[in-house]
Amino acid sequence: MDRESRFWDRIARRYARRPVADEASYRKKLEITRGLFRPGMEVLEFGCGSGATAIAHAPHARHIQAIDISRAMLDIARGKAAAAGVTNITFERAGIDDYAVADGSYDIVLGLSILHLLADRDAAIAKVHRLLKPGGFFVTSTTCLGDSMRWMKALAPIGRAVGLMPLVKVFTAKQLEASLTGAGFAIEQNWQPGKGKAVFIVAHKPG
Numbered sequence: 492m493d494r495e496s497r498f499w500d501r502i503a504r505r506y507a508r509r510p511v512a513d514e515a516s517y518r519k520k521l522e523i524t525r526g527l528f529r530p531g532m533e534v535l536e537f538g539c540g541s542g543a544t545a546i547a548h549a550p551h552a553r554h555i556q557a558i559d560i561s562r563a564m565l566d567i568a569r570g571k572a573a574a575a576g577v578t579n580i581t582f583e584r585a586g587i588d589d590y591a592v593a594d595g596s597y598d599i600v601l602g603l604s605i606l607h608l609l610a611d612r613d614a615a616i617a618k619v620h621r622l623l624k625p626g627g628f629f630v631t632s633t634t635c636l637g638d639s640m641r642w643m644k645a646l647a648p649i650g651r652a653v654g655l656m657p658l659v660k661v662f663t664a665k666q667l668e669a670s671l672t673g674a675g676f677a678i679e680q681n682w683q684p685g686k687g688k689a690v691f692i693v694a695h696k697p698g
């Protein structure tokens with residue numbers, strides 16, 4: 492975790508300043524996600540980054556637990572939440588793998604632009620399944636490089652070795668779906684805004 496957190500600490504300010512690449516798709520993803528929220532819900536976002544998505548959803552949830560391995564990202568996120576007057580998000584430094592909380596704690600878990608950055612996505616997805624209440628939802632937007640940039644499989648370890656890239660895993664959308672269904676999720680919605688773009692999935696833990 493330390494090597495990865497150092498990478499994200501280093502680029503946090505730049506990442507936070509970067510405009511959203513596809514604003515229309517981002518808005519649509521927010522809207523679809525918001526449709527799942529009900530008053531009183533407990534939400535977890537892992538890999539929350541600079542906090543923009545958690546802050547956008549905060550008015551619609553009772554509480555959002557937002558975790559990330561990068562202190563610098565969390566500092567930016569806390570600052571943004573304070574500036575926006577948002578008080579129902581708790582930011583905490585933790586990785587999805589070591590985050591300790593009782594099973595069945597959450598109504599919704601968000602994992603956005605993160606599953607391809609994990610050493611073991613199956614373990615993370617299985618953990619998300621455990622952390623959700625029966626009937627809960629996992630919302631993920633994931634770059635599936637195996638469909639569009641298979642050559643990244645060779646390049647990513649070199650980029651990581653020279654410190655230019657974080658850990659990046661290459662898999663296809665079909666493999667991601669198989670990971671989700673293999674963990675016990677039913678896929679409710681699967682939307683890819685365009686070729687090469689992140690795959691947006693709403694997965695349901697049967698209740």
Ligand SMILES: C[S@@+](CC[C@H](N)C(=O)[O-])C[C@H]1O[C@@H](n2cnc3c(N)ncnc32)[C@H](O)[C@@H]1O
Pocket residue numbers: 495496499537538539540541544558559560561564585586587588602603604605608609
């Ligand atoms: C590409 S950014 C995405 C940030 C945000 N979700 C977004 O959509 O803009 C990935 C984030 O995941 C965090 N991260 C990387 N590995 C993680 C892990 N194992 N557990 C939790 N967060 C992690 C990084 O620190 C970084 O802030």
